[in-house]
Amino acid sequence: MKTHKVTFYPDNRVAEVADGESVLTAAIAADVHITATCGGDGSCGKCRVIVDDGAIVTKQTPKISEEDAAKGYVLSCLTSVTSDLKILVPPETRLGIVPEETEEAVAYGRMMTAAEEAESLDAITLDPPVSRLLLKMTPPTLDDNASDTVRLTRALRQAGVTEPVIFKPVALKETAAACREAEWEVTATVRRDPEQALVTMLQPGDQTSRAVALAIDVGTTTVVAKLIDLETKEAVAETSAYNRQISCGEDVISRIVFAQRPGGQARLRELVVDTINEALRRLLAAADMTQDNIVAVYAAGNTIMQHLLLGLNPKYLREEPYIPTATTFPWVRARELGLKLGPRTNLYPLPCVASYLGADIVAGVVAAGIPASEKLSLYIDVGTNGEMVLGNNEYLVSCSCSAGPAFEGGGVKYGMRATFGAIEEVLVDPETYEPTIKTVGGKRPIGICGSGLIDALAEMFEAGVIDAKGKINVDLPTDRTRIGPSGPEYALAAAGDNGADRDIVITEADIDNLMRAKAAVFAAVMVLLDSVSVSLKDIDRFYIAGSFGRHLDAARAVTIGLLPDLPADKFFYIGNGSLWGAHISAVSRDKRAEIAATAARMTYLDLSTNNKFMDGYVAALFLPHTDATLFPSVKTGARA
Amino acid sequence: MKTHKVTFYPDNRVAEVADGESVLTAAIAADVHITATCGGDGSCGKCRVIVDDGAIVTKQTPKISEEDAAKGYVLSCLTSVTSDLKILVPPETRLGIVPEETEEAVAYGRMMTAAEEAESLDAITLDPPVSRLLLKMTPPTLDDNASDTVRLTRALRQAGVTEPVIFKPVALKETAAACREAEWEVTATVRRDPEQALVTMLQPGDQTSRAVALAIDVGTTTVVAKLIDLETKEAVAETSAYNRQISCGEDVISRIVFAQRPGGQARLRELVVDTINEALRRLLAAADMTQDNIVAVYAAGNTIMQHLLLGLNPKYLREEPYIPTATTFPWVRARELGLKLGPRTNLYPLPCVASYLGADIVAGVVAAGIPASEKLSLYIDVGTNGEMVLGNNEYLVSCSCSAGPAFEGGGVKYGMRATFGAIEEVLVDPETYEPTIKTVGGKRPIGICGSGLIDALAEMFEAGVIDAKGKINVDLPTDRTRIGPSGPEYALAAAGDNGADRDIVITEADIDNLMRAKAAVFAAVMVLLDSVSVSLKDIDRFYIAGSFGRHLDAARAVTIGLLPDLPADKFFYIGNGSLWGAHISAVSRDKRAEIAATAARMTYLDLSTNNKFMDGYVAALFLPHTDATLFPSVKTGARA
DSSP states (O other): OOOEEEEEEETTTTEEEEEEEEEHHHHHHTOOOOOOSSSSSSSSOEEEEEEEEEEEEEEOOTTTTTTHHHHEEEEEEEEOOOEEEEEEOOOOOOOOOOOOOOOOOOOOSSOOHHHHHHHHHTSSOOBOEEEEEEEEEOOOOOOSSSHHHHHHHHHHHTOOOOOOOEEOOHHHHHHHHHHHHHHTTTEEEEEEOOOOOOEEEEEEEEEOOOEEEEEEOOOSSEEEEEEEEEETTEEEEEEEEOOOOGGOOOOOOHHHHEEEEEHHHHHHHHHHHHHHHHHHHHHHHHTTTGGGGGEEEEEEEEEHHHHHHHHHHHHHHSSSTOSOOOOSSSOHHHHHHHOOOOOOOOOEHHHHHBTTOOEEEEEEEEHGGGGSSSSSSSEEEEEEEEEEEEEEEOEEEEEEEEOOOOTTTSTTBBEEEEESTTEEEEEEEEOOEEEEEEEHHHHHOOOOOHHHHHHHHHHHHHHHHTTOOBBOTTSSSSEEEETTTTTTEEEEOTTTTGOOSOOEEEHHHHHHHHHHHHHHHHHHHHHHHHHHTTGGOOOOEEEEEHHHHHHHHHHHHHHTTTSOOOGGGGGGEOOOHHHHHHHHHHHHHHHHHHHHHHHHEEEEOOOOOOOHHHHHHHHHHSSSSSGGOOOOOOTTTOOO | OOEEEEEETTTTEHHHHHHOOHHHHHHTTTTTBOOOOOOSSSSSSSEEEEEEEOOOOEOOOTTTTTTHHTTEEEEEEEGOOOOOOOEOOOOTBBBOOOOOOOOOSSSSSOOOOOHHHHHHTTTSSOOOOOOEEEEEOOOOOOOSSSOOOOOOOOHHHHTTTTTEEEHHHHHHHHHHHHHTTTEEEEEEEEEEOOOEEEEEEEEEEOOOOEEEEEEEEEEEEEEEEEEEETOOEEEEEEEEEEEEGGGOOOSSSHHHHHSSTTTTTHHHHHHHHHHHHHHHHHHHHHHHHOOOGGGEEEEEOHHHHHHHHOOOOOOOHTTTTTTSOOOSSSOOOOHHHSSSOOOOOOOEEEOSSSSOOOOOHHHHHHTTHHHGGGSEEEEESSEOOOOOOEEEEOOEEEEEEEEOOOGGGGTSSSSSSSSTTEEEEEEETTTTTOEEEEEGGGGOEEEEEEHHHHHHHHHHHHHHHBOTOOBBOOTTTTTTEETTTTEEEEEETTTTTTGGGSOOOEHHHHHHHHHHHHHHHHHHHHHHHTTTTTGGGGSSSEEEEEEHHHOOHHHHHHTSSSOOOGGGGGGEEHHHHHHHHHHHHHHHHHHHHHHHHHHOOOEOOOOOHHHHHHHHHHTTTTSSOOOOGOOOOOOOOOOO
16 A cells, blocks of 8 residues: 655654545644544635645635635645645644633623632532542451451441442452551542442552542533542642544534544544543643542543543434433543553543533533522533523523534634634724724734634624624725625734734624524523523523633623623623533532432423424524514614 | 473373472473372372383372382472473372262251252242343434433333443443344343442343353362353253362362462462363353353352452461451452453352351352241351351351361371262171272272261271270271281271272371361361250251262261261251352342341351360260260160
């Protein structure tokens, strides 16, 4: 078989691939993580690379302008390798580094503060599902000649363990020596499930110090992980990284499609495991620990992420009637999944509700305190899907809608994730129609992220650049609005502005995608309220979760009709609810049980055949909404 | 390192060993199973082999007569290999084949018949701890969109499974495909423990037929195994083999000692696993099945056998205060132990009570129905240890005493196991003092087994060949009694009698060993009775278990004072109670639970520091006993 060497710059990584393979495949093989929102079918246009040297066969695509094609730009998924190649991966295509979350004042609503997080942690009694317990026993005598495991079980009872005690065979093998080496002082690693307490390890003497749990939010886009000290309950290190599965498609649907390729499912698991292992390496280095310090792993993620992590085929999640293999999961050996942890370390996948309502949401809802409160709350997490839960201590209803990739920068010509160089804030002067932009990290603008798009849409609408149907007025006295190669467009940045090396525009097609996304989310909120016969005014707290929430200006989201028109004091940004739920699971058996109980009692509404949702969606394809009475505070053509 | 080739005949097996290694080590390496009661320290004199060709270095030993030494006999444990060797293993040294158990009429007491076994099986409701269940489900729809595992759990509930249902990660991976391949008809392999039901395998369609369990009695001497049909509850095949650990010592103490050598513990596990694997191979061939038919394994054995099988160091079972690692055990993966079974097949080690009161006894006590009955029963199993249980549905007390190896042919000059050629029955004519002997299988006599020794002792006592203290009267008018090289002796067979190729004698030293063994067993019985303030006459049933029991003539055992002087209708021979207990565990969750509950409620008396036992032992060093009122039916010098 003829093969070629493909070298990717600036990473200088190399893959040897068969003649005719795509450059995207080569990039995946070379571990070069490039953006490919659609999973590699040429539709998203994100996997732009520059062929620097070598022979290729590529398909023409409207996603690459003639000008760019002349510079050597191609879509890596549409380009076949036919010789050794040198490939440049431009910044907008690279995954890059996840920007650090900063505690910022928000314009509208309230961000959970670190102090509040600490307070909510204080309210939780330390009682981890998996912990190291120091057991002190009296040595056996002829009169007290119980077996070692009976003696250990007695000591566990004294330590408050009430469940039936089972010893793992491997722990049984070390029992006799462990008991006798340090004069009947033994550290037992014990996993307490509702059904039984499982002793997984026995070590002589006191080995209880510096025991930590690994809590992970396995996001479709970003994996965030923390080490949790099992004495203080607090995080001792935190890190995040883009989920390397992004090379195989940006949203969950493209991941499911990729999983159906030969070896695809295994590859996806490998990629997310690589991501977690890299995060783990950084965490252990930061905390000056080894894998031996980690007693358990708690992983929250959406249902597709949980399936892929566990090696379950997500195929049927995408086919009607959308059935997951499981929504509750057993403990699994972390090492069997490929995680670089000890052979005894187990991973608990937090429970999901349905194919499109995952553990990330359940965890966040419990972290927000909704299932324990009398107050009616709505919890929303918007990415390529909008997932939401409405309820309190009496009931919980949930649904999800496909928002499309617009809020994560997909389906938008210059869209990108909220990484360095993404335009995240936009002002449009209603007099001159000139934009003012702010980028993530203050870097040279290279695209627009979700919050930037919402800002832009709200500002353009209020400034009169677009009308209530999202049509751009190209007759305004400014060259910012114009007819571009893909129709009407508005230039947020011209080449040279703030150092931009190309025009960054919003097209009418982009606006259409955004309108469809916001309409779906708003319609879903209304269906959820309607399902339990409550109205917007009954909502006491409106929680916005996720990194989307963290960057979002809720006032702007209200202006475009994405979020309902509620007063600022009802909006709460709770950050990474999924990770927070994994965190509290790691320190509290009660919280872990509450999350399981919450998943079990949550009702899920399937919107795919829901007529009210369809009607609501059509009615919401307007700025802010065809029913203006729903948005009394939004005034067209004037700053809110 | 210099090595030599050692070839063993008649098996024609070869081992390559280092210069200076013992011939016994070479035999173990060559998988030649030879008798070595003491585990290889030169004390038992059983590992006699003939050096046919080659140079050796051997130690002189009184265990080999000068005459035999001249013929090339050496003890393999005391002989170093210093060149290539050819070694002949004579019949008395070979392990041989376990003679088939036959249903024989017994002289005194009653043997459990096959019909009674079938009847007791009929009384048990089929409800195996591990079984294959056919689950028929309705396919999911948008209105009934529960996950696959929820759907399976529902079907399990309909099938009567009430415990919390947990799916093994490996079963989770096959769930989606298994459900859909045969239109929502799935065979689930389910392990039902009191705490939870564990789904270990999912197969599409109906795979429930021909599911069997493997029940094993892991004896110190003999391993007996059955395949149990999980529909009929009956055994479909049975086989037995000597436990290959015998090469490393015949009794549990020498096994524990061997386990402390470098690699010794692992070697012992390997040997018993080899024995089981060979039994398994024969069973599968006999039943025309494969390992896939086996859904679970149930293993009963004494506490040392259970420890060795599970890879637990038995060291502390032998050191005061005699503490086992565990007396209840978790399920273990059969394959992890080395058994040639599928990766999902688990093994359940039946529970023990104390270091010297094992699962074999607990299983047998439940199989005999003692814990459920109002009647007072005594259950006894005699080997190198005498283990006994006294009680009923209200209490159960137990103890064990070291009987020494005499009853299994050890510590006796011509002693051997009850294999082909062993003298098992003896009559002594009180007029002529001439013996009449019967051997196992009617073969040429090569030694004496336990039942033969008891017969001989009783007959010699009743004929006046020995007195109540066990002293041989060498003044009788017969050349059967005489002063031999080791002192007074009685010749059961002279060279030439029945084809014997050597004189087979009982020495006064042999009789001493037997007297000590029978005294210990009887004293233990009396201590047990005394501990709950009952007397011999209160015993309703006296169960004799084990292969020793099967060959024993209880009337003879009464004559020598080994067993108490009870009427014949109180003696019941129940055969392999241990195996029967494993069998009923395999077909009934209730029986498995009853065995666990029985182990938990059984009181164990340690006799090692018991003064009453010491006194009773001394009083019993007499034929039949110093207190003749305990044995009213035994008359000295006259046939009973």
